[in-house]
Amino acid sequence: MHCFPCFSTPKSKKSPTRNETNDNESRPHANENKHAEEAEQLEETTLKTFTFRELATATKNFRQECLLGEGGFGRVYKGTLQPTGQVVAVKQLDKHGLHGNKEFQAEVLSLGRLDHPNLVKLVGYCADGDQRLLVYDYVTGGSLQDHLHELKSDRGPMDWTTRMQIAYGAAQGLDYLHDKVNPPVIYRDLKASNVLLDDDLCPKLSDFGLHKLGPGTGDKMVAVTSRVMGTYGYSAPEYTRGGNLTLKSDVYSFGVVLLELITGRRALDTTRPNDEQNLVSWAQPLFGDPKRYPDMADPVLENKFSERGLNQAVAIASMCVQEEATTRPLISDVMVALSFLSMSTEDGVPTTVPILSFRDKSMSIALSRHDSDLASSKLAVEDEKSSTSSDKESSVDSMKERVIKREEEDSSSESDDGSGSNSDEEHEEDRNSSSTEAIDEKNQAQSLKINYRYSWEEVDVSDEKLSSKGSQKSNDESIYSCYDIDVDHDDSLRNKEKKEEENIHSSKSDDDQSVYFDDESGDDNEISFHRIKSEVDVDYVEDDSGTSLHPVK
Numbered sequence: 001m002h003c004f005p006c007f008s009t010p011k012s013k014k015s016p017t018r019n020e021t022n023d024n025e026s027r028p029h030a031n032e033n034k035h036a037e038e039a040e041q042l043e044e045t046t047l048k049t050f051t052f053r054e055l056a057t058a059t060k061n062f063r064q065e066c067l068l069g070e071g072g073f074g075r076v077y078k079g080t081l082q083p084t085g086q087v088v089a090v091k092q093l094d095k096h097g098l099h100g101n102k103e104f105q106a107e108v109l110s111l112g113r114l115d116h117p118n119l120v121k122l123v124g125y126c127a128d129g130d131q132r133l134l135v136y137d138y139v140t141g142g143s144l145q146d147h148l149h150e151l152k153s154d155r156g157p158m159d160w161t162t163r164m165q166i167a168y169g170a171a172q173g174l175d176y177l178h179d180k181v182n183p184p185v186i187y188r189d190l191k192a193s194n195v196l197l198d199d200d201l202c203p204k205l206s207d208f209g210l211h212k213l214g215p216g217t218g219d220k221m222v223a224v225t226s227r228v229m230g231t232y233g234y235s236a237p238e239y240t241r242g243g244n245l246t247l248k249s250d251v252y253s254f255g256v257v258l259l260e261l262i263t264g265r266r267a268l269d270t271t272r273p274n275d276e277q278n279l280v281s282w283a284q285p286l287f288g289d290p291k292r293y294p295d296m297a298d299p300v301l302e303n304k305f306s307e308r309g310l311n312q313a314v315a316i317a318s319m320c321v322q323e324e325a326t327t328r329p330l331i332s333d334v335m336v337a338l339s340f341l342s343m344s345t346e347d348g349v350p351t352t353v354p355i356l357s358f359r360d361k362s363m364s365i366a367l368s369r370h371d372s373d374l375a376s377s378k379l380a381v382e383d384e385k386s387s388t389s390s391d392k393e394s395s396v397d398s399m400k401e402r403v404i405k406r407e408e409e410d411s412s413s414e415s416d417d418g419s420g421s422n423s424d425e426e427h428e429e430d431r432n433s434s435s436t437e438a439i440d441e442k443n444q445a446q447s448l449k450i451n452y453r454y455s456w457e458e459v460d461v462s463d464e465k466l467s468s469k470g471s472q473k474s475n476d477e478s479i480y481s482c483y484d485i486d487v488d489h490d491d492s493l494r495n496k497e498k499k500e501e502e503n504i505h506s507s508k509s510d511d512d513q514s515v516y517f518d519d520e521s522g523d524d525n526e527i528s529f530h531r532i533k534s535e536v537d538v539d540y541v542e543d544d545s546g547t548s549l550h551p552v553k
């Protein structure tokens with residue numbers, strides 16, 4: 001997981017360039033605050049400025065053989081910068097409707113401070129006369145679109161795990177834009193052709209934040225173009241209908257990309273029969289029928305994936321492409337779920353998604369609902385716990401480490417009151433609306449059983465007593481006694497559940513807890529534990545009466 005604080009770009013030591021000096025000269029004529037901000041950004045940025053001549057040299061005078069392609073913002077050329085030899089992609093923005101020099105520079109500077117391994121890095125820019133060019137790191141492996149839909153003969157199809165890893169990486173990039181920078185950045189145009197892949201198939205999102213630089217947004221406003229309205233097949237319904245754009249519109253587009261990864265189908269494919277042309281419309285009726293999920297999977301995968309992994313991936317995609325924006329999950333939750341699915345293996349070892357890590361509970365509910373094989377997977381998890389196989393143990397341990405890391409990151413970001421306040425507010429709203437509405441509206445008829453599994457370090461209990469109740473795991477420093485607790489929730493009993501959640505959250509800060517149970521003699525006992533890790537499973541039950549706390553046998 002990659003977390004970068006906003007305004008984290010190291011300060012540049014370079015002197016101001018010619019253009020920057022000109023801007024400074026005009027400063028007395030403009031708003032002082034704005035200029036102070038811009039000056040600060042200039043100091044902070046590591047962006048390079050290029051002359052048009054430098055970029056013409058790099059791209060062999062924008063020769064056809066260097067042309068990588070043409071998108072909604074203009075042509076993109078592959079180039080080699082002199083004298084360093086750095087290979088770059090040079091995007092020559094269409095001149096139509098462009099901003100003036102200063103507005104362009106302000107936008108570019110704010111793009112320049114975005115820095116994440118899953119975003120294509122902006123290296124520099126050129127604002128020379130009426131020329132506007134952006135210079136990016138060159139990403140070597142083509143786009144996800146190429147790998148999924150325009151496969152070259154020398155390349156085999158991507159396997160399931162690779163697909164989930166790409167989805168996870170793309171979610172991390174989007175999470176950075178939504179949740180780690182302030183103010184949050186709405187991508188607007190997430191699609192398979194904008195997910196570039198490096199040689200190791202690590203995804204990098206490109207084209208983010210360009211809408212402010214492109215046609216239709218400058219001084220000479222042009223008619224609303226398909227560019228402004230995103231790309232058909234990927235755009236959220238509320239955006240297509242009324243131009244209403246939020247972070248959740250990006251989540252919708254992400255869901256479409258995830259569906260493409262699962263199914264191998266294009267977001268929009270006019271070569272298919274009418275009712276199959278739009279991927280989301282084709283998939284919607286299938287979401288409710290888990291038995292048909294294997295038919296949704298890309299045939300080139302030849303069923304080489306775990307059923308559990310497929311079910312959960314489809315569950316996530318179906319959540320993301322919901323018509324109602326507020327019921328879509330936060331990308332941070334999507335990212336957490338995918339972090340586990342990206343570790344799933346084809347040999348069927350089940351992936352446990354730790355529900356406790358989600359910020360929005362509706363995600364937990366959706367995953368459990370689509371998990372058709374929970375009972376057997378639970379057994380497998382238990383088997384795995386007692387297994388001596390070091391491979392399996394390290395895989396489970398690594399998953400748990402990621403949960404703990406996630407919890408630590410969450411708590412540290414919560415305590416960091418300096419950044420991300422806007423997005424936090426937005427997420428708070430999202431949480432309130434989506435967790436309550438989604439649960440109330442969609443799950444009224446169904447009761448829930450949520451099993452929170454905690455492992456606790458023994459504090460003052462004899463080994464004898466624990467050995468009959470829990471499993472043991474040793475490390476170099478001490479013997480840990482692991483103990484499982486089930487907390488059953490009935491979702492129809494909202495108050496109880498709320499109370500239970502509060503207890504669980506408070507146990508995060510106060511890790512010492514007493515647990516009451518009946519031993520074999522029927523006597524009440526109290527034991528004290530110190531929490532060392534947590535893991536959660538969710539299950540549905542037809543009839544659940546109340547809340548209980550008892551050790552897992």
Ligand SMILES: Nc1ncnc2c1ncn2[C@@H]1O[C@H](COP(=O)(O)OP(=O)(O)OP(=O)(O)O)[C@@H](O)[C@H]1O
Pocket residue numbers: 068069070071072073074075076089120136137138139140142143189193194196206207
């Ligand atoms: N940093 C980069 N490294 C390598 N290739 C790139 C890079 N940026 C863009 N490209 C390639 O250049 C071509 C044009 O890209 P561009 O992003 O402008 O358009 P697009 O994604 O095809 O369409 P749209 O503008 O609608 O998003 C694509 O083939 C893309 O893969």
